Amino acid sequence: MELTLLGTGGPDGLPLPGCPCAACAVAVGERARAATSVLVDGVLLLDLTPGVALAAARSGHSLTAVRQVLLSHPHDGPAVEIPPGLPAPARLPAGQELTLPAGHRVRSVPVDAPGAGYEVTAPGGERLLYLPPECGPAGLAEPAKTERPYGTVLLDVVARPDALARLRAAGAVTGTTDVVAVHLDHAVPPGPETRRRLAALGARTVPDGTTLTVGDFHEVPDLPRRTLVLGGARSGKSAEAERRLSAFPDVLYVATGGTRDEDPEWARRVALHRERRPGTWRTRETCDLVPLLARDSGPALLVDCLSLWLTHAMDEAGAWDDAHWAAGGERELRERVEELTAAWRATRRTVVAVSNEVGSGVVPATASGRRFRDELGRLNAMVAAESEHVLLVVAGQALTLRG
Numbered sequence: 001m002e003l004t005l006l007g008t009g010g011p012d013g014l015p016l017p018g019c020p021c022a023a024c025a026v027a028v029g030e031r032a033r034a035a036t037s038v039l040v041d042g043v044l045l046l047d048l049t050p051g052v053a054l055a056a057a058r059s060g061h062s063l064t065a066v067r068q069v070l071l072s073h074p075h076d077g078p079a080v081e082i083p084p085g086l087p088a089p090a091r092l093p094a095g096q097e098l099t100l101p102a103g104h105r106v107r108s109v110p111v112d113a114p115g116a117g118y119e120v121t122a123p124g125g126e127r128l129l130y131l132p133p134e135c136g137p138a139g140l141a142e143p144a145k146t147e148r149p150y151g152t153v154l155l156d157v158v159a160r161p162d163a164l165a166r167l168r169a170a171g172a173v174t175g176t177t178d179v180v181a182v183h184l185d186h187a188v189p190p191g192p193e194t195r196r197r198l199a200a201l202g203a204r205t206v207p208d209g210t211t212l213t214v215g216d217f218h219e220v221p222d223l224p225r226r227t228l229v230l231g232g233a234r235s236g237k238s239a240e241a242e243r244r245l246s247a248f249p250d251v252l253y254v255a256t257g258g259t260r261d262e263d264p265e266w267a268r269r270v271a272l273h274r275e276r277r278p279g280t281w282r283t284r285e286t287c288d289l290v291p292l293l294a295r296d297s298g299p300a301l302l303v304d305c306l307s308l309w310l311t312h313a314m315d316e317a318g319a320w321d322d323a324h325w326a327a328g329g330e331r332e333l334r335e336r337v338e339e340l341t342a343a344w345r346a347t348r349r350t351v352v353a354v355s356n357e358v359g360s361g362v363v364p365a366t367a368s369g370r371r372f373r374d375e376l377g378r379l380n381a382m383v384a385a386e387s388e389h390v391l392l393v394v395a396g397q398a399l400t401l402r403g
Contacts, residue, residue: 001104001122001214002041003152006055008208009033010133010185011075023186034208036182038130038154040120043102045069045086046130053083059209067100073115073132091116111135119150126214129172131155133183136163140170149174151214157181157203158188161246162278164201169249178212179203196398201247224388224403225350230357230380231393238304240391240398241352248350250299251281254292256308287312293343293351306355306383310376313337319375320368337379345386355380357392 007013014033015024027033035049039056042065049055056063069089082088092098092108094116099105103123111117115132122128129150131137136155150172157164158181167173181194181203188194198204202223206212227244231237245251282299286292287309292301303309317332318324344351359377364370384390389403
């Protein structure tokens with residue numbers, strides 16, 4: 001089954017006319033995107049968009065053999081003119097099926113927002129899933145033993161990474177599924193940042209006019225097993241770490257900060273973090289990281305953060321006090337850091353850890369403050385040395401240090 005993406009943008013395309021935002025400002029030339037429309041084997045058109053006939057011609061295709069036009073989502077813009085010879089567009093109700101003269105079977109799948117998703121099965125058995133903008137699948141069951149995973153999935157990965165997570169949990173998307181992001185609008189970050197974020201989710205994007213073959217494996221950069229995300233205060237490091245796991249079907253959020261019943265400001269911080277996480281994620285408040293890393297299986301881990309873990313370890317070692325530090329606190333702390341680093345090196349789980357980068361600011365006025373700064377720098381360096389990916393987040397922008 002051959003797909004030609006006549007457009008890959010949101011319903012209004014990218015850039016939006018007259019929009020001054022950064023994403024629209026750089027979406028020129030090859031980076032511009034028409035509204036998403038997909039031509040399947042020349043006989044089925046998914047979503048009728050302005051200029052679709054010209055887009056097909058630019059990609060070396062014709063719409064003369066199209067026998068069915070299906071719409072996936074309501075669009076509030078002006079009515080789109082139907083090119084001569086093209087069938088009138090229709091929208092299939094959820095659960096309804098049709099068979100095209102060429103033998104393609106199309107089933108409308110339910111989605112969790114206004115619109116209709118479409119599952120297309122070619123005469124040879126190849127399977128495609130196409131979802132509307134800002135939509136995820138609804139009513140997914142456990143993996144069906146008789147159904148193969150989709151060969152290609154087209155969906156709004158940027159806006160709905162949780163939809164990809166649900167497809168993975170149901171076995172509909174596996175490591176051989178080609179996940180392509182469509183419906184890209186000016187909510188995407190400008191420039192190459194979009195490609196980087198998609199790669200971290202196991203997805204990719206392609207330019208308008210690209211032709212794909214369902215079933216062909218297109219390698220996406222492997223999801224790293226260990227990722228360290230560094231950054232200063234309010235840099236966006238936690239949001240970056242959460243985003244990297246947003247398409248995983250199961251995540252355990254490991255909060256090392258504990259609870260502070262007498263600190264309302266801390267409680268507000270914790271509440272904001274919880275509201276930002278997907279509802280399917282579980283949370284565990286602990287600084288006992290080694291047993292979690294040692295488990296051979298289990299959900300992906302997000303550890304936030306190593307600097308609070310170090311604070312706890314220094315508390316237990318009495319490392320804040322100069323006398324305790326000299327009398328064995330230093331040795332005890334270094335042993336705990338080495339134990340954690342060894343567990344990080346040996347883990348078989350997918351794990352993302354957050355840590356503060358504190359060595360670039362004002363030199364602390366106290367010996368204990370300088371000690372914490374130095375020990376955190378050592379801890380960060382040791383964990384980074386055993387990580388496939390290391391990122392530094394500055395002003396919300398993730399800079400790749402490794403990976």
